[in-house]
Amino acid sequence: MVELFQRIKAATRAPTAEERALDLLELHEARPGITEATLGSWTTATGQSGYDLLVQRVPLHARAVLELGAGNGPLLERLVVAHPELERVIGVDPCAADLALARDRLGDRVELRQERVESLGLEDASVDAVLTHHVFYLFDPPEPAVRQIARVLRPGGTFATAHWTFEAKSHALFAELMEVFARLTCRDAPHFAGWGDQRLFDRDQLATLLRAGGLGQPVIEEHVLAIAEPTQLLCQRLMGFFYSVELQSPETQRELCAEWSALLAATDSGDGLARLDFPFSIVTSEP
Numbered sequence: 577m578v579e580l581f582q583r584i585k586a587a588t589r590a591p592t593a594e595e596r597a598l599d600l601l602e603l604h605e606a607r608p609g610i611t612e613a614t615l616g617s618w619t620t621a622t623g624q625s626g627y628d629l630l631v632q633r634v635p636l637h638a639r640a641v642l643e644l645g646a647g648n649g650p651l652l653e654r655l656v657v658a659h660p661e662l663e664r665v666i667g668v669d670p671c672a673a674d675l676a677l678a679r680d681r682l683g684d685r686v687e688l689r690q691e692r693v694e695s696l697g698l699e700d701a702s703v704d705a706v707l708t709h710h711v712f713y714l715f716d717p718p719e720p721a722v723r724q725i726a727r728v729l730r731p732g733g734t735f736a737t738a739h740w741t742f743e744a745k746s747h748a749l750f751a752e753l754m755e756v757f758a759r760l761t762c763r764d765a766p767h768f769a770g771w772g773d774q775r776l777f778d779r780d781q782l783a784t785l786l787r788a789g790g791l792g793q794p795v796i797e798e799h800v801l802a803i804a805e806p807t808q809l810l811c812q813r814l815m816g817f818f819y820s821v822e823l824q825s826p827e828t829q830r831e832l833c834a835e836w837s838a839l840l841a842a843t844d845s846g847d848g849l850a851r852l853d854f855p856f857s858i859v860t861s862e863p
């Protein structure tokens with residue numbers, strides 16, 4: 577079995593963005609489809625996943641739509657069903673294993689390209705919407721990605737991304753789970769300071785970055801995935817979603833699972849289901 581995150585673990589200083597990107601790619605090659613396995617299972621109180629909410633942001637006049645970091649294709653699959661009128665649907669991801677799964681589920685309907693956003697080969701002003709689902713905050717540094725998004729969007733187009741929440745503190749249990757996670761990860765990997773550029777997690781700095789790259793003032797909405805699942809299943813899904821679990825030793829992972837399970841089990845009101853609100857943002861911006 578491949579040992580994941582070797583570059584980050586071996587670094588005795590903060591790993592570079594390129595080291596993090598290469599380690600992340602190896603993780604996705606080893607475990608394609610991991611994001612859908614978690615976030616694809618959960619919906620808002622009105623039954624919509626983050627993928628569904630993004631599909632709804634596609635403008636009515638759209639003829640071509642691009643997804644960056646398309647992974648194994650869950651958003652693209654919803655997109656072609658909801659918008660059969662689209663002339664061109666494109667998915668971009670550097671991970672060959674994820675793209676192979678996407679190709680299996682989407683066939684020829686979608687143009688899949690093995691590329692990184694930083695070296696996107698699409699023509700200027702060629703799409704009406706650019707979508708990303710839990711990807712944009714991984715682009716590090718973000719400036720080249722923002723420039724590429726602004727470059728490929730047509731006038732009147734839309735950029736929409738399902739983003740890390742700006743409201744974590746408003747969700748007490750979620751915030752507590754994250755606090756436990758950060759404490760345990762920091763114990764095993766104190767030199768690791770996080771995955772993306774920290775400016776992307778601040779509303780004002782995000783807005784400044786988008787505007788400087790040729791996009792407009794963002795509109796930010798907060799949403800919540802309302803989860804009710806057996807504690808162990810929920811705990812395993814969360815552990816599969818958060819990359820940094822792989823920076824923890826097996827003992828620490830067991831400790832994390834035990835601490836998370838205790839917090840989640842305390843929400844079971846007798847029906848065998850733990851309840852968790854998992855917040856996220858939808859950020860939209862136009863050139």
Ligand SMILES: C[S@@+](CC[C@H](N)C(=O)[O-])C[C@H]1O[C@@H](n2cnc3c(N)ncnc32)[C@H](O)[C@@H]1O
Pocket residue numbers: 600601604611612615644645646647648650668669670671674691692693694708709710711714715
């Ligand atoms: C958290 S996963 C999300 C996958 C998919 N959007 C979903 O939500 O199911 C992040 C994805 O971004 C891709 N990715 C990472 N860096 C990228 C880059 N520089 N350009 C394009 N895609 C990238 C990864 O390969 C991975 O498939």
